[in-house]
Amino acid sequence: MTTTRFAPSPTGYIHVGNLRTALMNYLIARKSGGTFILRIDDTDPERSKEEYVDAIKQDLEWLGLHWDRVERQSLRLDRYAEAADKLRGMGRFYECFETPTELDLKRKKQLNMGKPPVYDRAMLNLSAEEKDKLRAERGDGHWRFLLDQERIEWTDGILGDLSIDAASVSDPVLIRGDGQVLYTLASVVDDTEMGVTNVVRGSDHVTNTATQIQMIEALGGTVPAFAHHSLLTGPQGEALSKRLGTLALRDLREAGVEPMALISLMARLGSSDPVEIRANLDEVAEGFDITKFGSAPTKFDVDDLYPLTARILHETPLSDVAADLKAAGVPDELADKFWAVVRENITTRKDIAGWWELFANGADPVIDDEDKEFVAQAMTMLPDGPYDSDTWGNWTAAVKEATGRKGRGLFMPLRKALTGQSHGPDMKDVMPLLQVVKAKG
Incomplete structure (x- = not known):
């Protein structure tokens, strides 16, 4: 059975970059009838x-x-400790005592010599006495996994055949000096013990994947099928990381973005398939194919979400917005007619309240100077309400006959005077909903 996971760290809110990873793993599991695990990476x-x-x-x-x-990683610390002991017993785990400053100096020295900044394994051959002395001086050390310095190869679901020389990579630190288990160890143990078969994550994890493959094999696990999606950029190709604070999912939700607008975009963004609005996640899963995604950085523009949201709302039935209409004050007896009139003239649900305010209490009229006398005359001809679907046609016909105006010169000033807007629903549909007309006179 296919098993995937999404493993966020609870150190902040989910943003669109996190969502891309979550969604791809979710869709792979759902398409195959498999299992999707939410794994909270809370070891810090x-x-x-x-x-x-x-x-x-x-x-x-x-x-x-x-x-x-x-799953909560903070509840699985004993499993990580057992794995660490197993690696120690195999001679694949060793304690190091360099300070961050010393490691930084080593890296700078290697770079100055034109060499890759790879850990030199200076602590690997320390005697027990030397380790005891350093431990007494500096406290407990950090623990590194001893890589086999050979090529690590796998076929990536998006990037294709990959090969990384382990000799070009530092032995990864798996446990810090304060005892905190780091992501690399926890993830390997969890993926192995939870039977994770497919892992999709960002391309910034490719090197991690290489080292984790060796760790999985050392612990006797089965290596999952890995796929690394491209990283998102801003619409001009700029680093998205600088804008993530405004792209948290809760911010998009507050802004009125519809869930399926976000899902529909993110399920196709960066792939060879066009973005198409889907009604539900089953439809999205059915058409999802990880192999259609490319490796190039993928541009994401938050503004693309609003036309999609608008299109979704244009097709949304009354039953799905009834609570929003009630919250805006729309009477139940007018809800059906109101939604039929405004649904194609809103971008997000947040626009609903503004339309009802207009219908219930009227709008501040917008009257151009050259239209003032014309509008004043027309308003004297507007009958008292309530209005019906014939009111607009009968009124404008009478105004046309009285003033000689026609076409846009007739209709636009009257629309702006009644609604304060130059565009919107058909006025024959608007008139029956208008409760107050403040533009008279």
Whole structure:
């Protein structure tokens, strides 16, 4: 059975970059009838916050990305300790005592000599006495995984055949000096023990994947099928990381973006398939193909979400917006007629309240100087309400006959006077909903 996972760190809110990873893993699981695990990467007790765990779940639920089970890495520390002991017993785990400053100096020296900044394994051959002395002086050291310095090869689901020389990579630190288990070890143990078959993540993890493949094999696990998607950029190709603070999912939700607008865009962005609005996640999963995604950086423009949101709302039935209409104050007896009139003239649900305000209380009229006398005369001819679907046609016909105006010169000034807007729904449909006309006179 296919098993995928999404493993966010609860150190902040999910943004569009995180969503891309979550969605791809979700769709692979759902398309195959497999299992999608939400795995909370909370091994850092200082930075991990329960409020962010709750927020992650809320954001995924808003999008309809329902998980089959939740795992917490903070509850699996004993499993990581056992794996670390196993690696020690195999001679694949060794303690190091360099300070961050010393490691930085080593890297700079290697770079100045034109060499790659790879850890030199200086601590690998320390005697027990030397380790005891350093431990007494500096406290517990950090632990590195000893890589076999050979080529690591795999076929990536997006990037194709990859090969990385392990000799060009530093032995990864898996446990810090303070005992904190780092992502690389926790992820390998979890993927192995949870039977994860497919892992999709950002292309910035390619080197991590190479080292993790060796770790999985050392621990006797089965290597998952890896795929590394491209990283998102801004619309001009700029680094998206500088804007992520405004691209959190909860911010997009607050801005009125519809969940399926976001899903439909992110499920195709960066692939060879065009973006198409889908009604639900089953439709999205059915058409999802990880092999159609490319490796080039993918441009993301938040403004692209609003036309998609508008198109979704244009097709949304009354039953799905009834709560929004009630919150805006639309009476139940007018809800059907109101939604039929405004649905194609809103971009987000947040626009609903403004339309009802216009219908219920009228709008501040917009009257150009050259139209003042014309509008004043026309308003004296507007009958008292209530209005029906014939009111606009009968009124404008009478005004045309009285003033000689026609076409745009007739209709536009009257629309602006009644609604304060130069565009919108057909005025024959607007008139029956107008409760107050403040533009008279």
